[in-house]
Amino acid sequence: MGSSTSYEVQVMQGGKWRIHAQFPPSGRDDAIDEAKTLESMPGLAGVKVVRDNYDDRTGLHREHVVYKHVPEKTVAASTPGGGASGGGGKYAHYLARAEANKSADIDFGDQLVNPPPRKTSRMGVFTKLMLVLLMSIAIAAVVVLLANNMLPYKKIAGLRLYGPTRSNIMIAITICTFLASVLISYFAFMRRDELDVPNLEIQERLKKQLEAKRQADAERARKKEIEDARQRQADEEAARAAKAAKDQADRERAEQELAALAEQQNDTEQESAEPEPEPEPEPEPEQKEEEFSNLSPVAEAQKAVLMGFFGEAVRALPPEMRKMDSYNRFGVNLFLAGAAESLGGARNLDGESIAEILASTLGIMGLKPEHAQAFAKRYEDYLLQDARYMAMFQSGRQTMGAFLDGDKETPAKLTEFLNEWNKPKAPEDPEKEVVVMFTDIVGSTAMTHEKGNLAAQEVVRAHNRVVRDALSKTGGLEIKHTGDGIMASFQKVADSLLATQQMQMMIEMHNQQTPDIPLKVKIGINAGRVVMEEKDLYGVTVQMAARIVDKAKADQIFVSDTVYGMAKGGSWRFVRRGPYYLKGIDGPAYLQELVWDDKVDTATVEAAARAERPQLEQLYTAASGLPLPGQAAPQAEAPAAQAATAAPVAVQAPAAAQPAQVPPRAS
Template sequence: MASMTHYEVYLMELRGDWSLQQRYVSSERQEAIDEAKRLEAELNLPTKVVRELFNPQSGMAEEQVVYISPKARELRERAMRRAGPHAAGGGPDSWVSSRGEKAKAKGKAPATSLSDLMARMILVVTASLILAGIGGWLAPSLLSALSLTTGGGPASGNMRGVMVGVFLFLFTVSFLVIGRKLIPYAEILSRPKKTKPIEEAIGQRPDMAPGAHLAPPPKAATSEEALSSIDPVALMEDMGPIPVPPPPTEPEQKIPAAQSRKARKKAAEARAAEEEAERRRRENQDFQEHDAREMAAREKEKRAKEAEARKAAEKEAEDKAAAEKEAEEKAAEQAKAAETLAAEDIASEPPASSPEQDRLRLTALSFLGEMVAALKVSHPQLDVYDRFGINLFLAGACETLVAGNDLSGSAKPALLREMLGVMGTRPALALMFSDKLDEYLMEPRYMQMLQAGRQAMGMKLAGGGEPFAPLPQLMADWRAPQAARPATASTVAIVFTDMVGSTDINARFGDRHSHEITRVHNAIVRAALGRFDGREVKHTGDGIMATFPVVSQAVEAMIEVQKALAEHNRIAPDLRLDLRVGINAGEPLVDENDYHGLSVTLAARLCAQAQGGEVLCSGVVRDLAQGKDLTFRDRGQVMLKGIGEPQRLFEAVWRDADAPSPPPPPPPPAEEPAAFKETP
């Protein structure tokens, strides 16, 4: 069986004895030393740490002092100086060892308590009595047998005395033999019977002057006796003042029994209170440990869920990559097939010979050359995504160029494909792009590039300003990653747009003209939605319903829409479009990607109340947009259909004070958005 190692922390008490304070396992050596240092710092008493190596098979224990505090070391040096040269043979650790350690070194555990000594004594006496009784009981038989063989023996009267003598003899011998093994006579004899007087302990009498001490005895002693005769208390007195209790000035008085009972009761209550406090402390510690275990379990579960989520995300990314790869392969096949078809279509198309088409082609090529020159300065290197944005920009410019011209239906796609071909786009991809242009218009981010191209071509045709000055910032915004849309807040801005006189325009100019105006409306509104973080809820036929997470952004977006329409009407008066807008804010009900409730109804009523070119807002919108660079004009209180109380309306002012108002549109009947025409 392997040996057991412990580290014991000892403290020297005021009477000069070492007392065991704490015991540590073999791996806690440093903790034991730290505890000894802490005790010396707090109590100002010498300490030491003893390494105990115990062999269970032999019952032997070996001890080694691994740490002696500075105060204990100083006491040892003072003791050796007082003992003189004869103490040199005692060894450096002879004074700091305790009696218990010497007993352990011999393989015997010290009797550290009176109960242990009493138990050993009772065991020895009992065993001796049993052995002596057995011997006394067998003595008559042995003597009778002896008398028969020898012919003589003790008389019957002396038999009793012989038995008593045999009993006492055997009891004495058994007690000495067994007691030598079980009772530590050396420890009992070496234990001091009484504590020395405090004057003798500190080496000073009351009649001596302060600082004077008794002289050491003149006789010489051996090294062990010299060191053991030094009183550690006296050495501690030399190191510093030791608090000594003052002697009683009056004789002790006998405490009455009633007061003694009260004192015992108070002591019992104090002990009970301490036990209760200790119990509560342990309960709190158990609760804290329980909470710590639960927290660790929750943290472990959280980490497991995060690991599962990461694995799921990785798997989803792998699946997405595989799907994208497959889509790219299919797109490549389709592009190859489309390229073949496009080559056939382009070869079969007759060359444009109309003077109007030639003029438009020259204007488009001039626009394209100026755009390429601007891009070489700001963005000399274009990747695939940048080229796609440029294609959208050219598509918007092409729409503005051919707007209001009586051309065939294939003239516009053909002109767009020709412009894309000049930019280096393959014929198949140009054909695919022109075919899917209507799908691209549903994306607000794409609509922003398309609208920018329209505005640039409009400025070129008008002959004023710099059409490509916003192009560097436009490309920077296009390259910037799309910010994640924040979670929809409880309060949102609801916006309705409505094209004024759309029914009359359709009746007067036909479906094609009406479709072109609708495309212009959708492009301008969706571009503003993409810029100001709006979300299109649905298309109402004559307008769009949208929501904004920030109320002020809704007002700014609709003001930009009205300004863009004013510019469009100036450039293309044949495709004139007047728009009215209503904005309200509230907490609508959301059901199947649609919004319902009184706040939505009020926004629709505001849109119906507005005139062409106006942005009408509710009082809530005006209040929530305070602090922004927005101007509102009070339009007074108005009763709206389906609203029980009159509502105060505010118009968002977007025209400059000195700018002339646009010519009023034909006075169409004020209609509500199509989605709310049946709302009571």
């Protein structure tokens, strides 16, 4: 509890100050302006502005006059001893009372006073009115008695002064006497100011002024709101323009890198005949196909599962988190995308059904159908923009996996994921030790020519589901999509080996279920120090991982000697492969193949490696122009003759496709 301050505009009417209007603590200037507008109004003997401080604890008012205007004639008339009547006379009593009222009402500065309650003057007026009425009744009674005694009981001039006529005469005398007595007593004892008669003209005028002021304030507030909205819109447009400029710069840089890579690869015939990224940017036919597709009964059942899962997650949210801004809704969309992909992989649903189920679930959140369909088909583009986007997506995958395994409480983890989603992004060390993995779809270009874009795109989607499911289970982090593969990183070598084993096993199961559209993938792994910049990895470690995957064949997992040395002591089975010519490495490079299939005997793989070794030695000699250690130097013509046909292709991961625009965070 404390004190409250207000400003009062008071006007003098009938010798007393009365409150005309009140203003808040910030309305001092408005109160003074209001007082100045009242100075010239007729019927007012003075105007002043009083600052009123009210103490809640003591119940006392502290009043201070901040502005006052009283005409000179009013001051002279109210000054004791001034004018003709200053010495007293019959007006001395009224002058003394006016002076007392003035002293009681105004100009006490900062002195603490208890203002007299308004009811005191009203009680005085009421008492006088009662006295006037009683006196009038008494006078009327006396007059009636006198008239009754004076009038004889006989007939005068045809008028009978007895019976009903006499009663009517007495009643008329009573009423007339009472009314005359009331009027005379009123004008004798009552003053106009004591009845507090309002000046209707002034009140109407003041009411119009207050209404005009309120309208002006409302108009100013509306204009300010419009200006603020325009300013916000301008800021948002500037932010969008800056984002668009940054995206354009990223696209131009990616195009320059691709152009430089193309120039480098033009020196070999095999590179010029391998336009791998070309089939991907043609999803239009599939989109049209999906728009007219209908869900099967099995897919409809899984749609109900996803909606039930989402309902449990929303019910577990605190009330304050259910009203989401656009940034949190986007995070929930990514969470549902991961859950839908995990559900589709577990129930063997095709990509079209998964997209349709996801779009239907997003519609529950109020997303327009066309926006829901677009997100369901393009959500993969968002995953590479920020590590938090991929983390939320993987959270949805893991949560749905646990939900399908029987853990019905796991949807409630959405609250934890949203809390993590809203935390400020911590700065990352630009350079650190990681394990880098590349996957590459084998024969994607040939499949596009043979079976069309739709089949090739379905293969890419199956590859993405398999790889991301394994990454979510082993703690891997997807860095980018390379067109026909995925680049990912791990913190531990054991996690990378386990993830790649799971990938190849799941791919084998996929091929058994859909033999008409087979998926063949090769994988390369390297470990070392990398530089993290703009959500990507750079450095020699990344380049070597890309060259290692190029040496592998379908269904193979190749790792570097660094990874092999860090994996010793485990239950992994490795077979030495090589020699290979790898750009940036002096001498022949020997790689290790991870034997992931338990049905395959390691001795069989070793025999195949020995049988392949003479051919690899010839290719190394032709590509490097140097003999293997312990061998004589080849003839000068041999390398040149064989290089054109046997040079290995150094495949570098192409830049990721630019993702679509995403909504900004609320600050």
